Amino acid sequence: DSGVTQTPKHLITATGQRVTLRCSPRSGDLSVYWYQQSLDQGLQFLIQYYNGEERAKGNILERFSAQQFPDLHSELNLSSLELGDSALYFCASSLGTASSYEQYFGPGTRLTVT
Amino acid sequence: DAKTTQPPSMDCAEGRAANLPCNHSTISGNEYVYWYRQIHSQGPQYIIHGLKNNETNEMASLIITEDRKSSTLILPHATLRDTAVYYCIVRVLNTDKLIFGTGTRLQVFP
Numbered sequence: 003d004s005g006v007t008q009t010p011k012h013l014i015t016a017t018g019q020r021v022t023l024r025c026s027p028r029s030g031d032l033s034v035y036w037y038q039q040s041l042d043q044g045l046q047f048l049i050q051y052y053n054g055e056e057r058a059k060g061n062i063l064e065r066f067s068a069q070q071f072p073d074l075h076s077e078l079n080l081s082s083l084e085l086g087d088s089a090l091y092f093c094a095s096s097l098g099t100a101s102s103y104e105q106y107f108g109p110g111t112r113l114t115v116t
Numbered sequence: 117d118a119k120t121t122q123p124p125s126m127d128c129a130e131g132r133a134a135n136l137p138c139n140h141s142t143i144s145g146n147e148y149v150y151w152y153r154q155i156h157s158q159g160p161q162y163i164i165h166g167l168k169n170n171e172t173n174e175m176a177s178l179i180i181t182e183d184r185k186s187s188t189l190i191l192p193h194a195t196l197r198d199t200a201v202y203y204c205i206v207r208v209l210n211t212d213k214l215i216f217g218t219g220t221r222l223q224v225f226p
Contacts, residue, residue: 004159033212045160045203045216058213092159099212104150107159 005029006108008093014114020081023111027074027095033057034076035096035105036068040089051076052099083115119143119206125221128198134191136220138204141185148207149180150214151189153200160203160216163189194224 005028015021027034036048038061047060051070062068065083070076080087090112094105121139128134140149150165164171164178166187171178177190191198203219 004161006159035213037214037216044218045154045214047213047215050212060213090157094159094214096212103212104162104165105212105214106162109159110157112157 004106004108006093006095006106008091008108008111010111011109012112012114014116015083016116017083017085019083019115020079021083021113023078023080023091023093023113025076025078025093025095025108027076027093028106031095031097031106032074033096033099033103033105034070034074035094036062036076036078037092037094037107038089039092039110040086043089045092048078057099080113085115088113088115119215120204120217122202122204122217122220124218125223127223127225128191128194130196130224130226131193134189134194134198134222134224136189136191136202136204136222137186138189139186140204140206143184143206149178149184149187150205150207151176151178152203152205152214152216153198154203154219155197155200163202165207194222196224196226198222199224 007026048062050058090110094107096103151163152160180187201219
């Protein structure tokens with residue numbers, strides 16, 4: 003158990019819909035990261051927040067957005083869903099922003115868009 | 117794009133050492149080498165990281181060549197539970213994101 007929690011575990015929704023994925027970081031961790039893992043793209047970094055502020059952006063679509071709240075939990079919002087958004091979404095957390103800090107991953111949310 | 121090259125798959129007998137190579141010939145001086153693994157569809161699990169010295173923890177050892185262009189992850193006594201995809205990652209300078217390549221699928225057999 004990494005200490006990172008994600009809800010829900012599974013999500014099935016239809017094209018065009020909007021969903022919210024939730025992540026609670028390990029106690030004491032200030033950074034939260036979101037990754038997407040699909041069969042054809044592998045594990046891809048989406049976005050990072052540090053202590054409530056956006057820190058880095060990766061291959062995140064404009065239909066996707068995220069935020070980190072004062073209690074440090076984070077939410078990833080996916081809208082106008084397409085079939086290709088079906089994937090595993092992982093949240094990770096780390097202590098801070100230094101390169102030496104390892105990231106701890108949650109169990110993921112499996113999103114299926116039908 | 118990932119900055120590392122790994123063999124796509126490897127086999128290892130249970131109880132033997134598993135040596136997983138990684139090439140990172142373009143690594144910069146202050147970039148770390150990280151290893152993660154992913155068992156089936158679980159979240160990636162941190163294993164070990166290093167800058168230039170060899171490192172060892174309860175899970176594995178990391179050997180980094182003197183020129184830092186390659187490294188080897190060593191699982192000293194592989195078990196069936198070590199069957200997973202192992203990712204070697206170079207930490208991008210001044211950012212925290214991890215860029216995952218395709219990794220090495222390690223199959224430990226009885």
